[in-house]
Amino acid sequence: MPVEFDSNPAFTAFAHPERLVSTEWLSAHLGAPGLKIVESDEDVLLYDIGHIPTSQKIDWHLHLNDPVTRDYIDGEQFAKLMSDKGIARDDTIVVYGDKNNWWAAYAMWVFTLFGHEDVRLLDGGRDAWMDEQRETSFEVPVYPATDYPVVERDDSAIRAFASQVLDSLGTTPLVDVRSPQEYTGERTHMPDYPEEGALRGGHIPTAVSIPWAKAAAPDSRFRTRPELEEIYADLDPKTPTIAYCRIGERSSHTWFVLTYLLGFGNVRNYDGSWTEWGNTVRVPIAQGEEPGSAPGKN
Amino acid sequence: MTLPAALAEIVDDFAALADPDKATLLLEFADELPQLPDSLQEDAMEPVPECQSPIFLSVDASDPAAVALYFSAPPEAPTTRGFASILHQGLDGATAEQIGTVPPDFFHDLGLASVISPLRLRGMAGMLARIKRQVVEQTGG
Numbered sequence: 001m002p003v004e005f006d007s008n009p010a011f012t013a014f015a016h017p018e019r020l021v022s023t024e025w026l027s028a029h030l031g032a033p034g035l036k037i038v039e040s041d042e043d044v045l046l047y048d049i050g051h052i053p054t055s056q057k058i059d060w061h062l063h064l065n066d067p068v069t070r071d072y073i074d075g076e077q078f079a080k081l082m083s084d085k086g087i088a089r090d091d092t093i094v095v096y097g098d099k100n101n102w103w104a105a106y107a108m109w110v111f112t113l114f115g116h117e118d119v120r121l122l123d124g125g126r127d128a129w130m131d132e133q134r135e136t137s138f139e140v141p142v143y144p145a146t147d148y149p150v151v152e153r154d155d156s157a158i159r160a161f162a163s164q165v166l167d168s169l170g171t172t173p174l175v176d177v178r179s180p181q182e183y184t185g186e187r188t189h190m191p192d193y194p195e196e197g198a199l200r201g202g203h204i205p206t207a208v209s210i211p212w213a214k215a216a217a218p219d220s221r222f223r224t225r226p227e228l229e230e231i232y233a234d235l236d237p238k239t240p241t242i243a244y245c246r247i248g249e250r251s252s253h254t255w256f257v258l259t260y261l262l263g264f265g266n267v268r269n270y271d272g273s274w275t276e277w278g279n280t281v282r283v284p285i286a287q288g289e290e291p292g293s294a295p296g297k298n
Numbered sequence: 299m300t301l302p303a304a305l306a307e308i309v310d311d312f313a314a315l316a317d318p319d320k321a322t323l324l325l326e327f328a329d330e331l332p333q334l335p336d337s338l339q340e341d342a343m344e345p346v347p348e349c350q351s352p353i354f355l356s357v358d359a360s361d362p363a364a365v366a367l368y369f370s371a372p373p374e375a376p377t378t379r380g381f382a383s384i385l386h387q388g389l390d391g392a393t394a395e396q397i398g399t400v401p402p403d404f405f406h407d408l409g410l411a412s413v414i415s416p417l418r419l420r421g422m423a424g425m426l427a428r429i430k431r432q433v434v435e436q437t438g439g
Contacts, residue, residue, distance in 0.1 A: 049373070059415070
């Protein structure tokens with residue numbers, strides 16, 4: 001049974017306010033039946049230095065990726081992960097994390113690939129909770145195992161692959177959410193991640209540049225709907241859109257914003273992103289500040 | 299494997315532990331990272347962009363027989379602090395020559411890949427590379 005929604009007036013303008021909870025709401029609902037809290041961070045040890053009471057750690061790198069193939073875990077592995085964490089298929093999951101929910105949004109996107117229905121983000125993430133000096137715990141809870149069903153991952157609705165991006169160049173709008181230096185091609189890797197670099201710099205032709213973090217206010221919470229509409233004015237909510245970044249984590253954040261806050265009807269995350277595109281032989285690349293045009297479709 | 303004795307001991311300590319204990323030990327290192335001396339302001343130190351969180355490091359190789367290392371990283375970056383603390387406890391006071399011969403991939407032997415993921419280990423490689431470069435610059439190679 002889903003836990004009641006957060007009726008916080010700050011969320012009512014969003015297309016899907018049921019996808020957000022506030023720190024106040026979470027404080028009041030700690031321990032509610034059917035509520036499971038998941039922390040997903042960039043810094044993997046952060047959970048261990050104090051976390052929201054009753055929360056459990058799920059790490060994108062260690063838990064959600066297939067250990068061999070460059071892909072996510074499959075239905076059986078996901079069912080086992082959820083069962084081990086004591087999460088039931090109809091539980092409400094609230095995800096939160098560091099750095100504006102950067103990796104929390106990625107975890108949420110992966111849960112959504114498996115069709116877990118009720119997943120919400122804590123607005124402001126870990127920073128908001130800590131800044132308000134709310135209760136924290138060192139206790140790593142263990143919940144009774146559940147019988148989570150094996151559900152095959154559905155990549156069709158919110159995930160895009162390189163071949164699909166290539167085939168739809170010039171017809172499906174693309175948004176590149178990386179730093180401006182990555183977009184222009186000055187950098188072949190993110191400022192802090194040389195391992196995740198690419199042999200070529202630049203962006204996918206036709207992609208507009210809207211860095212992901214613009215969606216977050218200085219207090220880590222999401223900006224208001226009018227602010228977001230202005231930031232994403234280049235994109236059309238009624239047109240299917242593909243977001244990408246470097247390995248799909250920053251674009252998961254943008255996927256969340258476009259889909260749930262602005263009500264876009266069809267947003268897919270191209271998780272192969274620049275580490276795949278910038279290393280792929282013969283795919284078209286645009287450099288500089290202009291989006292560029294699709295080859296043969298000028 | 300040519301490691302200064304202190305660093306070799308740290309590597310052995312990590313290698314001997316099971317995964318959950320490795321994480322605990324890394325957190326202990328994070329807690330032990332010393333405060334910066336007042337004489338060093340953070341903004342005067344060199345940032346390490348390979349790291350996923352802001353970290354500053356400063357190297358003093360004015361005495362090549364005992365190189366001094368200083369690090370600073372925020373409390374909300376425990377993994378980065380843990381890396382910095384390993385390098386501090388393992389290399390502070392070592393000779394310029396000893397630091398120069400530390401293999402750039404020594405951290406693989408800590409066995410942390412399964413605890414924090416291989417990509418996250420890159421932060422430590424970045425820190426070590428910068429320390430080495432500063433030592434070379436200050437000692438004229």
